[in-house]
Amino acid sequence: MNRTDLVAELAKKSGLLWVSYGRRVHPVWHEWVGDAVCVVAGGTEQPLPDIERHETVLLSLRSKSTRALVAEAPARVEVVVPGSEHWDPVTTALKAGRLNLSDSDGAIDRWARESVVVRLVPTDEVALPDQISTRIAHTAPHLTR
Template identity: 65%
Template sequence: MTDFPEALVAELAKKSGVVWVTYDAQPHPVWHEWVGDAVCLVANGGEQPLPGIESESTVTLVLRSKANRHLIAEAEATVEVLTPASEHWDVVTLALRTGRLNLHDRDSAIERWSRESQVIRLIPTGTVTQAADVSSAIAQSVPHLARR
C-alpha cells in the first residue's frame, strides 16, 4: 500500500461515471459525483441499492479506467451520511441533482432523497493500493454489464 495524493483519486473518480464501492465483501457499482474532496452518491429508496452502507465506517473504492474498465487502484474511504442539516448537504445534493441522468423529478428530487434515501460522502483516507498490488483475482476481473 502506498499513500497517493488526493488528486489521483479525484482524477480517477471524476473520469468515470461509475465507481465500484466494496463493503461486506460485496462490490456495488454506483453512479456518483466527485464533490470537493469526496465521492458523493444517493443510496437506497428509489435510487441505487446499497443495503447497510449507512452502518459502515469505511469502504473500498474500486477505481477503473473509463476506456477499458481495467483496474487502476483501490482506495479506502470513510463513510459520512449527510442530513439536510449537514454542512455539505446543499453543495452535494445540488451536484448530485445536476449530474443525475434521467431524473424524473428534478424539481423535487432533493426533498425526496431527504425522505427516502441516504446522501453519502465517501471521503478517501489517503490509503490507496495500485492495481499491480491488488490480488490478481480482483485485478483481472471485469464487471459484468447489463445486456439489453
C-alpha cells in the same frame, strides 16, 4: 500527482465506480464533490443496503476506456443529513449529475425523505495495480443487488 489526487481524477472522469462493503460489491453512479465521492442511495435510487452503518468501504476505480482496475482506496463513510454544511453542495451536484431524473424539481426533497446521501472520503491508503491481486485487476467485479 499524489495518490489521493489520483483517486479524485479517476472519480471525476468516470460516472461509475464500485463500492465494496459487507462482502458485496456495488456499482454506483456518483459525483466527486470537494474531497469525496458522493452517492445517493435507497428509496427509488440505487441500492446500497445499510451503507450508513459502515465506517469504511473500499472504492474500486477503473479506467473508463479499458475497464482495467486502476486503483483501490479505502474510504470513510460520512452520512450527509439535510441542513448540514455538505447537504446543499452535495445534493446539488448529485442532482446535476443524475441521468434520467424524472422529478428534477422534487428530487432533493425526495432524497431527504426516503434516501441516504453519503460522502465517501478516501484515505491516503491507495493501492495501485501492482499492489492489487492480479486475479482482481483483470476481471470485472461480480455485481450484485
